[in-house]
Every structure is written in C-alpha cells, then in structure tokens.
Amino acid sequence: MDVAIIGLGIHPFGRTDGVTGLEQGAYAARKALEDAGLDWSDMQFAYGGSAAAGNADALVSKLGLTGLQFINVANGCATGGSALQSAYMAIQSGMFDIGMAVGFDKHPRGAFTVNPEASGLGKWYGDIGMALTPQFFSMKIQRYMHDFGVTNDALVRVAVKNYQNGELNPNAWRKKAFTYEEVATSDMVCDPLRKYMFCSPAEGGCAMILCSAEKARQITRKPVFLKAVSVKTRNFGSFEVFTQAQALNRADSPTVRASKAAFEFAGIGPEDIKVAQLQDTESGAEIMHMSENGFCKDGEQEKWLREGHTEINGKLPVNTDGGCLANGEPIGASGLRQVHEIALQLRGDAGKRQVPNNPKTGYTHVYGAPGLSGVTILSR
Amino acid sequence: MATSVANTEPIAPGLFTWPSNDPRLLGSKCQNCGVVIFPAQNSCPACSSTDTKTIELERRGKLWTFTIQGFLPNRPPYEGPETPETFKPFGVGYIELADQTRVQTRIKTNDVSKLKIGMEMELVVENYIKRNGKDVVAFFFKPVDEL
Numbered sequence: 001m002d003v004a005i006i007g008l009g010i011h012p013f014g015r016t017d018g019v020t021g022l023e024q025g026a027y028a029a030r031k032a033l034e035d036a037g038l039d040w041s042d043m044q045f046a047y048g049g050s051a052a053a054g055n056a057d058a059l060v061s062k063l064g065l066t067g068l069q070f071i072n073v074a075n076g077c078a079t080g081g082s083a084l085q086s087a088y089m090a091i092q093s094g095m096f097d098i099g100m101a102v103g104f105d106k107h108p109r110g111a112f113t114v115n116p117e118a119s120g121l122g123k124w125y126g127d128i129g130m131a132l133t134p135q136f137f138s139m140k141i142q143r144y145m146h147d148f149g150v151t152n153d154a155l156v157r158v159a160v161k162n163y164q165n166g167e168l169n170p171n172a173w174r175k176k177a178f179t180y181e182e183v184a185t186s187d188m189v190c191d192p193l194r195k196y197m198f199c200s201p202a203e204g205g206c207a208m209i210l211c212s213a214e215k216a217r218q219i220t221r222k223p224v225f226l227k228a229v230s231v232k233t234r235n236f237g238s239f240e241v242f243t244q245a246q247a248l249n250r251a252d253s254p255t256v257r258a259s260k261a262a263f264e265f266a267g268i269g270p271e272d273i274k275v276a277q278l279q280d281t282e283s284g285a286e287i288m289h290m291s292e293n294g295f296c297k298d299g300e301q302e303k304w305l306r307e308g309h310t311e312i313n314g315k316l317p318v319n320t321d322g323g324c325l326a327n328g329e330p331i332g333a334s335g336l337r338q339v340h341e342i343a344l345q346l347r348g349d350a351g352k353r354q355v356p357n358n359p360k361t362g363y364t365h366v367y368g369a370p371g372l373s374g375v376t377i378l379s380r
Numbered sequence: 381m382a383t384s385v386a387n388t389e390p391i392a393p394g395l396f397t398w399p400s401n402d403p404r405l406l407g408s409k410c411q412n413c414g415v416v417i418f419p420a421q422n423s424c425p426a427c428s429s430t431d432t433k434t435i436e437l438e439r440r441g442k443l444w445t446f447t448i449q450g451f452l453p454n455r456p457p458y459e460g461p462e463t464p465e466t467f468k469p470f471g472v473g474y475i476e477l478a479d480q481t482r483v484q485t486r487i488k489t490n491d492v493s494k495l496k497i498g499m500e501m502e503l504v505v506e507n508y509i510k511r512n513g514k515d516v517v518a519f520f521f522k523p524v525d526e527l
Contacts, residue, residue, distance in 0.1 A: 110454065111451075111453075111454060113454045113456070113457075114457065115457065116457055122392050122395075122419065123392065123457070124391045124392035124395065124518070125457075126456065126457025126458060126459075127391060127457060127458065127459040127460075127509075127518075128391065128459075128460070128486055128508070128518055129449060129453045129458050129460050129470070129472070129486065130472055130484060130486065131453075131457050131458075132449065132453055134447075135447050135449060135472050138447035139445045139446060139447045139472070139473065139474065140445070142445045142446060142447060142497070143444065143445035143497070146445070146497050187450070188448070188450050188469075189450050189451065190447040190448065190449060190450055191446075191447050191448040191450070191492075192447075193447075236415075236425050236426040237426075243484065244418055244419060244483070244484050245407070245416075245417050245418035245419075245481040245482060245483050245484065246474060246481065246482040246484075247415065247417075247426070247481065247482075248476070248479070248480070248481060248482065
C-alpha cells in the first residue's frame with residue numbers, strides 16, 4: 001500500500017530566542033495541519049522526536065489532549081527519519097490511516113556534547129578528546145580525498161552552493177551566501193574542514209501528515225507518495241563515527257545499504273531521481289554521500305561540482321533548501337526537513353528555489369551517529 | 381621512565397599493558413572468526429561469538445587517516461589539561477596495525493603540519509593529566525622519526 005504525505009509544516013530553523021523547542025514543534029504541527037486542511041483531532045497517531053528539547057509527546061498539551069497514540073522516537077541524527085519511517089509503517093500495516101510525524105529541537109551553541117558511555121564507549125574516550133563528531137567527518141573525508149583524488153576545491157564548492165540555496169529559502173538559518181574566498185579561508189576546525197564547511201547544532205521544528213494513498217486523493221490535489229523508506233545501521237567493517245577500532249576489511253556503509261534497499265523497493269534507479277537531499281553535516285559528507293547513494297562514482301564529485309550538476313538548475317540538484325549547512329541541525333527535525341523540502345519541490349511549491357521541469361521523483365538521505373542512515377524515495 | 385609507578389595510574393584499566401617498558405594496547409581476538417578489535421571485549425562484533433581472547437597488539441603501524449582537532453573540546457567529557465589560552469591543535473588518527481585492526485588514537489607530535497597518511501607511528505604511554513593527586517598516563521602514537 002502506498003503512503004502519501006498530504007500536509008507539510010515547518011518552523012524556521014536557526015535561532016529563535018524566547019521560543020522553546022516544544023513551541024517550535026507545535027508551530028510546525030499546526031502548519032502541517034493547516035496545509036492538509038485538517039484538525040489535530042483528525043490525527044489517529046503521531047511519532048515524534050527531540051534530542052535536547054524535551055519529550056515530543058508533550059506536544060499533546062499544546063495541540064490538544066485527544067487521546068491519540070503518540071510514540072516518542074530517539075535515534076540520534078536520524079530521529080526525524082525514524083519518526084517518518086515509523087509513521088509509514090503504521091499506515092502500511094493497516095492499523096491506522098492517518099497520522100503525523102513531527103520533530104523539533106533546540107541545542108545550545110557550539111559543537112554537540114557527547115556522553116561516550118551512553119554510546120557504549122569507555123569514559124576514557126571522552127576524557128582524552130576523541131568523542132567529537134567533527135573529528136570523524138574530517139578523518140573520513142581525509143582518507144576519501146587520499147583514495148579518490150578529491151581536493152579542497154570540492155569542499156569549498158559544496159559549501160558555496162548550499163549557502164547560495166539557503167539565501168533563497170525563507171526558513172533557512174543562514175540566509176547569506178558566502179564567496180568562494182570566504183569559505184576557503186574561514187578558520188580551520190578539523191583539518192581539512194573549515195568553519196563554513198560545517199553545519200552547527202541549531203533550533204527548529206518540522207511536521208508532516210501521512211495517510212493511505214486511497215485517502216490522500218480525497219483530501220488533497222497534491223499528494224506526494226513515499227515510494228520507499230529504509231533505515232539501516234552499520235555493518236562490521238564500515239567506517240563510522242565513534243569507532244575505537246576499525247576492521248581492516250572495509251564493509252559498505254549503512255548509507256550504501258539503505259540506498260540500495262530503497263531503490264530496490266521502489267523499483268527505480270539513481271538516474272530516475274530529479275532532486276535530492278543528501279546529509280551534509282559538513283561539505284565532505286555531501287561529497288561522499290553523492291557516491292554512497294549511487295548518484296556518481298567515487299572521485300567524480302569534483303567534476304560534478306565544477307560543472308554545476310548539483311545546483312538548482314543542474315541535472316541532479318542537491319540540498320536545494322541549503323541543506324544542513326544553511327539550516328543547521330536540530331536533531332529531531334533535521335531528517336524531516338529534508339523530506340519537507342523534496343515534497344515541496346515535487347508539488348512545485350518551492351518558490352525561488354524551485355527546481356525546473358516539474359520533477360516527478362525525489363530522494364532524501366539522513367546520516368547520523370552512531371552510524372545509521374535513513375533514505376526515502378518520493379514521487380508525485 | 382620519568383614517572384614513579386606508585387603514584388601513577390592508567391587512564392582506564394585494560395586498555396594497555398602497564399607498567400611496561402614495551403607498552404602494548406590490549407585488544408581481543410575472536411576465537412571463532414579471527415577478527416581483532418580494540419579495546420578488548422568479551423563478544424565479537426563481527427560474528428557475535430562470545431569466545432574471545434585478550435591479545436597484545438602490534439606496537440608499530442601506519443597512519444591510515446587523521447585530522448587536527450582545532451578547538452578545545454567541550455568539558456565534560458574532555459579532561460585534557462589545556463585552557464582556552466594554552467590550547468594547541470592536536471592530532472587524532474587511525475593507526476593500521478598489520479593484520480590486526482586500525483586503532484583510533486591521539487597523536488603526539490611536535491608538528492601537526494607534518495602528519496601524512498602512510499607515515500610510520502609507534503605506541504607510547506605518557507603522562508596526560510593529574511587526577512586525585514595521581515599522574516594519569518594515556519596511550520598515544522608518535523611518528524617514528526620523533527622517537
């Protein structure tokens with residue numbers, strides 16, 4: 001049974017002083033209901049997540065105590081993607097025919113603070129200064145650049161593109177484009193990645209209404225269908241964040257596996273995708289995720305970037321809303337923001353950043369600690 | 381060794397041989413599939429077997445990848461001795477130990493700009509911080525040409 005997305009809501013990402021994460025989530029939920037022309041009391045269930053802004057199910061006290069089934073989701077950076085997948089399964093199972101996936105967050109400034117023991121690591125790992133996600137991303141791209149000849153130029157180009165897209169997105173945090181020079185000379189954070197190549201923890205909320213395909217046509221003229229949803233965790237041998245020792249034999253990443261499973265389920269291939277959101281925790285991640293998701297070969301990314309293939313008018317626009325770089329990363333909402341953007345693009349509602357030629361099929365990919373990926377394929 | 385063993389403790393038990401003039405990291409080898417991991421644990425993440433044996437890992441290896449940590453990490457969890465004023469970027473990397481595994485480690489070097497994939501590195505156990513009046517030692521890898 002196909003599952004449709006029939007309502008989209010977002011609270012602007014970035015910093016909203018004086019507004020709690022929960023209130024940002026409630027705002028996004030109301031926007032999604034308004035978009036679908038429905039009431040909160042129409043929702044039979046909700047899955048929601050927040051990493052740092054309280055329990056998502058506290059939303060019911062803002063939106064209404066209707067007695068619906070509300071389940072909190074916590075799955076690291078893939079929390080939003082996991083909430084969506086849970087909602088998808090709830091409808092596919094036939095148990096419910098309409099409900100909500102929602103996520104919000106409000107993180108303090110600066111890098112994420114990690115509790116190593118909660119991730120199954122020794123306390124010493126944090127004591128000594130290795131429990132930092134930027135280190136992993138930097139070490140992964142460092143090796144990738146060595147193996148496949150990708151250079152700093154590609155890292156800069158990803159950041160320049162995503163901030164340019166952010167400038168066109170009224171809900172983005174960073175609405176100012178940076179020049180190539182500004183990115184290339186920004187402070188070094190973790191070699192080879194510089195300040196403007198990293199996203200930052202932030203705030204925001206995102207919600208969407210899902211229902212059965214059958215019901216969707218009665219409610220909206222513009223349903224977007226989830227053709228596949230796949231969440232995978234790491235296999236032994238893949239190089240993931242917070243790995244104290246890596247196997248000598250490299251295994252496929254959870255992204256590669258989630259992507260293959262999604263394409264197989266949807267019965268289409270990467271060449272059919274016309275617009276994509278790929279996790280860009282930093283510039284290097286977007287580059288590696290272009291190939292891990294099957295869109296190009298290892299090492300081809302630099303050429304793609306130089307030729308503008310991933311720009312809004314290119315053959316595969318990537319992170320058209322500015323991605324994590326321009327939006328920041330409120331963990332609970334981030335994966336949902338990606339789906340929100342692709343659904344808008346497929347509906348033709350993306351405003352100044354609308355991809356031309358009426359794209360029919362889109363793709364989202366979220367990646368997070370401790371090594372899991374969530375992929376969706378959407379079509380109208 | 382410059383430090384007195386009596387007033388010294390390792391950053392965590394079971395990570396490396398201590399005290400020792402030929403320090404080694406302690407990993408475990410799965411008796412079912414042969415996979416080696418670090419730190420030692422009583423089950424195998426590759427094949428799920430619970431039959432593992434603690435082994436001493438190779439002391440020397442090659443730098444497989446690295447980064448230079450450019451900002452003072454958040455406390456907690458970080459316990460390093462630096463202040464925002466004294467902080468200097470430090471190296472972190474993975475060392476490939478032949479036929480065993482790749483271990484993540486802090487890198488001790490006088491010049492982080494010389495770090496290069498493939499360079500030869502050796503395990504050292506050195507003073508890291510003071511805790512409860514004791515010197516705490518931790519493991520690091522050092523470029524062989526700086527030994």
